[in-house]
Amino acid sequence: MYAVIMAGGEGTRFWPKSRSKRPKQLLNIVDSDTMIQATVRRLKGLVDWDHILVVTTEHQRDALLEQLPLLSPENLIVEPKGKNTAPCIGLAATLLHKKDPDDVMLVLPADHRIEDDQVFQKTLRAAAQLAKNENGLVTIGINPTYPATGYGYIQHQQLVANIDGIEAYNVKTFAEKPDIQTAKRFLQSGDFFWNSGIFIWKISKILQEIEDSLPELSTGLNRISKALGSEKEKDVIQKVYCQIKSISIDYGVMEHSRNVFVVKGDFGWNDVGSWEEVYKISPKDKHGNAVAGDAVLLDSKNSYIETNNLMIAGIGLEDMIVIQTPDALLICPRERAQEVRDLVDLMKRKKLDQFL
């Protein structure tokens, strides 16, 4: 079994801790390990080190090799430019196809949090078995616990398998991030899972599906395949990436395929998409405050404070996020944590490059 870890994200929502050269997956947001380190560690016993590929962009390359000293440089795939998940997965599949087209590949985001590694591995094993037996596209669905508007959803149909206690279903539809009313409806129906962004399939199968649904990408990948190992390899990848369009695997492939399964993942999952998510999974004091570092709070509650070298003193803070790094500090209401991305855009426009 192979694993492809997608580690190209920019993670601007974790500013000021995340920067363009130090995005979320390279940070220890919720753990002593960084998120990419935790993602790799989680595969121990399931996938061999030399079967793990990490796909990233040039400016994260060095930091990734530093954080993953056991990763051999040839297993680090550098995309010339982030083009969303379909090209990323296609490129990795093209490389792996030369090694073993009939083997299974796992596709994993680099920056999610999993609580129970054992159940996680058990689930992936069941998903891999299903992918092999059915030659299908398998995704992991998470039982929703609240009407999240920040996740995509997967509507399942009938149970098709129960592998060692892990349930697998046919997929009816994929749904984009819903509004709150729709999310509530999804939750009530009992038919929907959160889309975890974790996929399992045979290498040959995903390339076939890309050929069917994204012929342009497929043509590009074939050009890359022919150049692999030659001195033109880098050039060809560069050229192909200039031409292909940016598209997600969900939208570009999964929604069009007739052979899609969802395996229920019950391992405690969180995509840790914003500081608000970090607050939610952090231990809190009796006032609902989660504090990492030095802080003194007067009449404050339900806030998340993370300091570097300053003593942060707050009066009357309520539902606030305060994050300090050596050169910057963010103050933001928890309910506006998504707008940290807009703040980073604003700083880009103001040419505050040293803080990006």
Next chain:
Amino acid sequence: MYAVIMAGGEGTRFWPKSRSKRPKQLLNIVDSDTMIQATVRRLKGLVDWDHILVVTTEHQRDALLEQLPLLSPENLIVEPKGKNTAPCIGLAATLLHKKDPDDVMLVLPADHRIEDDQVFQKTLRAAAQLAKNENGLVTIGINPTYPATGYGYIQHQQLVANIDGIEAYNVKTFAEKPDIQTAKRFLQSGDFFWNSGIFIWKISKILQEIEDSLPELSTGLNRISKALGSEKEKDVIQKVYCQIKSISIDYGVMEHSRNVFVVKGDFGWNDVGSWEEVYKISPKDKHGNAVAGDAVLLDSKNSYIETNNLMIAGIGLEDMIVIQTPDALLICPRERAQEVRDLVDLMKRKKLDQFL
């Protein structure tokens, strides 16, 4: 004419910029000069350098001499312990009495902001003339512009003099800091001034009034007077200060005296009592934000931001105060700026001495 500048305050409401060894009067809160420097500069042409006494406590001594290099050390009076304004003024008067009992002394807080220095001097000259002519206790009243609850008030009676355009009145009563309803009533009546804490009287007169209203303090001051210049001086001051009670000149003397005048001060006065006051007198951008230092604000308004070396990024800040120093940062709603004092108390209890 002599001037006595009371510079013993702790100014905890300006934390984190103010610290026990660097209180408000030693800071440049609203000016390039520190507040004590501005207070002394404001007297130029009115009082000679060698007629200016500064009263302070031991741990501010060195910083004061550094900030006021023209002040001779013998004009810096060190109180063993802050005991409010009556002992402070009594001690200064006792020292000055040896030099010239019939001359006038001005008493000035070290940490107020005056907009028009010329009118200020003109007002003090008129007050000094009144103090001499009437041998009265003269205080400066400020025409209130809003129903402030943070100031004491002075109710005046009939006009007794108009000296060169400066009006002087008899005083009916002194009122402590009122609640908002009372403050509104004071404002509407037109009979009330804010109590500026600036006093003018003959040296012999204030010592006489202290003898009448605060006999215990008077006894102590007499003991000090006898020891002045001897080697016992410091010891005697120390002993007297251990025994005398802490009391303000307003409460201890002014309210009991029958010979009190208030001179109307129309020179633009602000006691700069909290960060909220600093916000009020600072220039603001079109969103009502006053920013000193590096900040990037998204959808934020009516806030005061002061940074040292960090880039402060705010989302949705409204009516907030954010102050950063090299080792600490305060976040506080503007309307709770008075509670910074409570915050400092909390830090004292938590033994966070390095930040005090």
